[in-house]
Amino acid sequence: MIDEDFVKSLLADRDYLSVLHQNDCLTLRCDRSRLIEFCTHLRDEETFDLLVDLTAVDHGVDSTLRFSVVVHLYSLIHKTYLRIHVDCFDNDKPTVPSLSFVFPAANWHERETFDMFGIQFTDHPNMKRILMWDDYPYYPLRKEFPLAGIDVPLPAADVSEVTGASVEPAPMMGGPFVSSHSGRMSDAEPRAKDESWTEKSEKPS
Numbered sequence: 001m002i003d004e005d006f007v008k009s010l011l012a013d014r015d016y017l018s019v020l021h022q023n024d025c026l027t028l029r030c031d032r033s034r035l036i037e038f039c040t041h042l043r044d045e046e047t048f049d050l051l052v053d054l055t056a057v058d059h060g061v062d063s064t065l066r067f068s069v070v071v072h073l074y075s076l077i078h079k080t081y082l083r084i085h086v087d088c089f090d091n092d093k094p095t096v097p098s099l100s101f102v103f104p105a106a107n108w109h110e111r112e113t114f115d116m117f118g119i120q121f122t123d124h125p126n127m128k129r130i131l132m133w134d135d136y137p138y139y140p141l142r143k144e145f146p147l148a149g150i151d152v153p154l155p156a157a158d159v160s161e162v163t164g165a166s167v168e169p170a171p172m173m174g175g176p177f178v179s180s181h182s183g184r185m186s187d188a189e190p191r192a193k194d195e196s197w198t199e200k201s202e203k204p205s
Contacts, residue, residue, distance in 0.1 A: 002022075002025075002026050002078070002080055002082070007019065007022075007026060010028070010046075014034075014038070016030060016031035016033070016034040016038070017029070017030055017031075017038070020085060024081075025080065025081040025082060025083055026081075026082050026083065027082075027083040027084075027085065028082070028083070028084050028085070029084075029085045029086075029087070030084050030085070030086055031086075032086050032087065032088070032089070032095075032096055032097060033097075035084070035086055035096065035097050035099070036097050036099070036101075036102060038084075039071070039073075039084070039099055039102050039103070040102050042073060042082065043102060043103070046075070047075045047076070047077040047078060048073040048074065048075045048082050049073075049075070049076065050073065050074040050075070050076060050105075051071065051072070051073055051099070051103035051105045051106055051109070052072040052073065052074050052081070053070075053071075053072040053109065054069065054070070054071050054072070054099065054106050054109035054110060054113060055069075055070050055109070055112075055113055056068065056069050056070060056113050056116075056117040056119055056141075057070060057085075058117060058141065058142050058143045060143050061143065061144060063091075065087045065088065065089065065091070066088070066091040066094070067087075067088040067091065067094040067117060067119055068085050068086060068087050068088065069085070069086045069088065069096045069113065069119060070083065070084070070085055070086075071083065071084040071086070071099065088119060093120065094117075094118065094119045094120065095119065095120045095121070095122055096119060096120075096121055096122070097121065097122050097123065098110055098121035098122060098123045098124040098125075098127075099121075100121070100124055100125060101123070107124070107125070107126070108130060110124055110127075111124075111126070111127070111128065111129070111130040112130050112131065114127060114128075114129065114130075115129040115130050115131050115132055115139075116131070116139055116140055116141035116142075117139050117141050117142060118139040118142065136152070137152070138150060138152075
């Protein structure tokens with residue numbers, strides 16, 4: 001169980017850590033240069049040995065530090081979560097050390113984060129895109145990427161020539177889609193905010 005004594009013990013003699021909040025779970029900011037060291041300590045000494053998720057946040061093009069990597073760890077012993085934020089100091093070429101040698105589950109999470117946000121994970125064993133093709137020119141989860149996507153040529157000319165197809169923006173069907181915040185979970189099927197237009201009915205101006 002995470003209590004104030006545990007938090008104090010983590011922060012003691014670790015000036016590279018700071019507490020962001022404890023609203024839902026303990027959330028720490030960690031300097032990127034000490035990320036591997038700290039996560040190894042959490043795994044080996046504090047029983048946070050399960051990496052649940054690794055993703056990123058784009059704070060926007062006008063932010064001083066635009067990108068942060070977010071790591072969620074879980075302790076099977078204490079049955080509680082711990083979250084780590086790591087800031088990327090280069091907005092043009094964001095990088096963070098790879099956790100794949102500390103938590104093997106980080107491998108695909110980091111590839112997906114690279115694919116969607118363009119964040120490089122140094123020393124990753126296979127730092128290549130996992131969803132989009134290698135030469136895809138965009139990062140779909142960055143703030144400036146349009147919700148409906150961008151029309152780009154298919155990567156293989158022969159496929160385009162034979163099928164006559166191209167990669168087109170996704171039809172939004174009245175989206176973005178949202179779930180109800182009230183009522184029963186079984187009734188919370190995501191619905192479009194505006195259902196007055198679909199692929200067959202143009203979006204009202």
